[in-house]
Amino acid sequence: MESDMTRRAFFGAAVATGAATGALAGGEARAETAAKSIKIIGLSCSPRPGKTTAAGLKAALEAARAAGPGVETELIELAGMNIPVFDPAAPGSADFEKVAAKLTDPKVAGILVGTPVYFSGMTSLAKAFLDQCMAMRKNNFALRNKVAGVLAVGGVRNGGQELAIEGVQAALLCQEMIVVGDGRPTAHTGATLLNQNDDISADEFGLSTARNLGRRVAEVALCVAAGAK
Numbered sequence: 001m002e003s004d005m006t007r008r009a010f011f012g013a014a015v016a017t018g019a020a021t022g023a024l025a026g027g028e029a030r031a032e033t034a035a036k037s038i039k040i041i042g043l044s045c046s047p048r049p050g051k052t053t054a055a056g057l058k059a060a061l062e063a064a065r066a067a068g069p070g071v072e073t074e075l076i077e078l079a080g081m082n083i084p085v086f087d088p089a090a091p092g093s094a095d096f097e098k099v100a101a102k103l104t105d106p107k108v109a110g111i112l113v114g115t116p117v118y119f120s121g122m123t124s125l126a127k128a129f130l131d132q133c134m135a136m137r138k139n140n141f142a143l144r145n146k147v148a149g150v151l152a153v154g155g156v157r158n159g160g161q162e163l164a165i166e167g168v169q170a171a172l173l174c175q176e177m178i179v180v181g182d183g184r185p186t187a188h189t190g191a192t193l194l195n196q197n198d199d200i201s202a203d204e205f206g207l208s209t210a211r212n213l214g215r216r217v218a219e220v221a222l223c224v225a226a227g228a229k
């Protein structure tokens with residue numbers, strides 16, 4: 001189980017996958033890095049189901065699948081679920097437990113978190129969910145060494161996408177997750193998309209960051225899985 005992987009095993013994995021890493025440097029990450037099949041989950045923290053955050057995550061997940069034949073994906077949307085503001089005296093909810101069980105499944109090697117930009121930050125739904133993830137931290141860091149990438153969709157260009165991404169990343173670092181950005185050639189903080197009339201299809205640059213993010217999460221997740229005991 002990657003969540004139980006020791007620090008030593010992780011660094012051993014990094015060494016063992018040196019050849020794979022070399023392949024990544026050449027942009028050729030493929031099946032040879034897939035010691036076993038893995039799952040990448042896209043988690044949409046938009047209160048609106050099936051809208052632009054979900055669409056961005058679908059593009060990222062498609063790119064993740066293309067990174068290797070052993071990569072399967074699933075999109076989870078928090079919209080409509082009961083994810084309460086975290087109360088230390090009464091943590092969790094039935095919906096949170098269901099999603100938490102999926103995320104902590106040992107087969108899940110990567111998680112793509114998507115959020116709309118709300119006033120230059122993540123949505124309150126995203127924050128509530130990430131705060132509820134205190135449960136994973138208390139459960140022996142159950143998200144440890146899973147690879148994470150973050151995607152944000154705003155209504156304007158430079159509307160705070162990077163700030164929203166960094167807020168989510170900061171919370172994921174507290175889970176000992178391996179946080180990555182969008183891969184080359186864009187290679188920055190994460191996926192930054194622009195919503196134009198509830199449509200992201202004209203945002204070629206934003207979509208390229210989503211695809212580069214999905215591919216990058218899968219590449220690193222495959223490397224970790226290839227070396228995990």
Ligand SMILES: Cc1cc2nc3c(=O)[nH]c(=O)nc-3n(C[C@H](O)[C@H](O)[C@H](O)COP(=O)(O)O)c2cc1C
Nearest residue numbers: 046051052053116117118119120154155156159195
């Ligand atoms: C309360 C609220 C605040 C928003 N603040 C911003 C913002 O600061 N910057 C921005 O670019 N877009 C902002 N938007 C627009 C949303 O980020 C954008 O419509 C996004 O695509 C919504 O995601 P969804 O389609 O998944 O619901 C805001 C929208 C709402 C409802």
